[in-house]
Amino acid sequence: xxxxxxxxxxxxxxxxxxxIINCAYSNSASDYFIWYKQESGKxxxxxxxxxxNMDKRQGQRVTVLLNKTVKHLSLQIAxxxxxxxxxxxxxxxxxxxxxxxxxxxxTLSVSS
Amino acid sequence: xxxISQKPSRDICQRGTSLTIQCQVDSQVTMMFWYRQQPGQSxxxxxxxxxxxxxxxxxxxxxxxxPISRPNLTFSTLTVSNMSPEDSSIYLCSVxxxxxxxxxxxxxxxxxxx
Numbered sequence: 001x002x003x004x005x006x007x008x009x010x011x012x013x014x015x016x017x018x019x020i021i022n023c024a025y026s027n028s029a030s031d032y033f034i035w036y037k038q039e040s041g042k043x044x045x046x047x048x049x050x051x052x053n054m055d056k057r058q059g060q061r062v063t064v065l066l067n068k069t070v071k072h073l074s075l076q077i078a079x080x081x082x083x084x085x086x087x088x089x090x091x092x093x094x095x096x097x098x099x100x101x102x103x104x105x106x107t108l109s110v111s112s
Numbered sequence: 113x114x115x116i117s118q119k120p121s122r123d124i125c126q127r128g129t130s131l132t133i134q135c136q137v138d139s140q141v142t143m144m145f146w147y148r149q150q151p152g153q154s155x156x157x158x159x160x161x162x163x164x165x166x167x168x169x170x171x172x173x174x175x176x177x178x179p180i181s182r183p184n185l186t187f188s189t190l191t192v193s194n195m196s197p198e199d200s201s202i203y204l205c206s207v208x209x210x211x212x213x214x215x216x217x218x219x220x221x222x223x224x225x226x
Binding site: 032034036041042043044045046049089091098099100101102103104105 | 113116143145147153154155156157160170204206214215216217218219220222
């Protein structure tokens with residue numbers, strides 16, 4: 001079946017470093033991808049998205065890269081701050097294009 | 113983006129009982145989605161709720177265990193029936209107000225079954 005997965009369950013960085021969180025997906029028909037941030041006790045929050053007709057999209061301190069050839073996307077966080085500590089999920093729509101399928105999540109820990 | 117209010121935020125329930133979780137959205141939406149997040153895990157879609165029709169359940173989830181109501185375009189409930197400790201999870205309501213930004217999520221209901 002369809003799956004969306006992340007390579008590493010945890011990532012620890014120092015404040016000020018750049019963080020890279022990776023995700024692989026299985027459905028080659030997926031055309032829209034989203035990164036979410038989930039802080040403790042809260043629901044997931046939208047960070048950034050990318051459509052399959054792009055290979056890079058930048059936001060404020062975040063960049064998402066999409067490699068459709070190997071079905072891989074990554075989230076880059078520049079100058080990571082303690083407030084970035086959270087669980088990060090990638091998500092893609094299912095084959096029907098209606099439901100979001102979530103990856104397993106990477107816990108980012110930022111130490112100062 | 114839409115604002116979602118979910119109640120209760122947390123509850124501790126006895127096994128064998130049922131809990132109904134409410135989800136209120138501040139705007140009309142066609143589809144509402146219910147997810148389960150088991151401890152330390154990712155989000156798994158339980159069902160999609162459309163107003164005026166029966167909910168569509170994902171594999172592994174059945175209506176008898178997770179009955180859903182969708183009486184109007186701004187409200188839905190999810191009931192967790194005949195609970196067991198394995199049902200201890202966070203249950204999240206979400207909507208898709210616009211395809212541009214994916215789903216908006218409520219803050220979730222943290223359920224503990226003892």
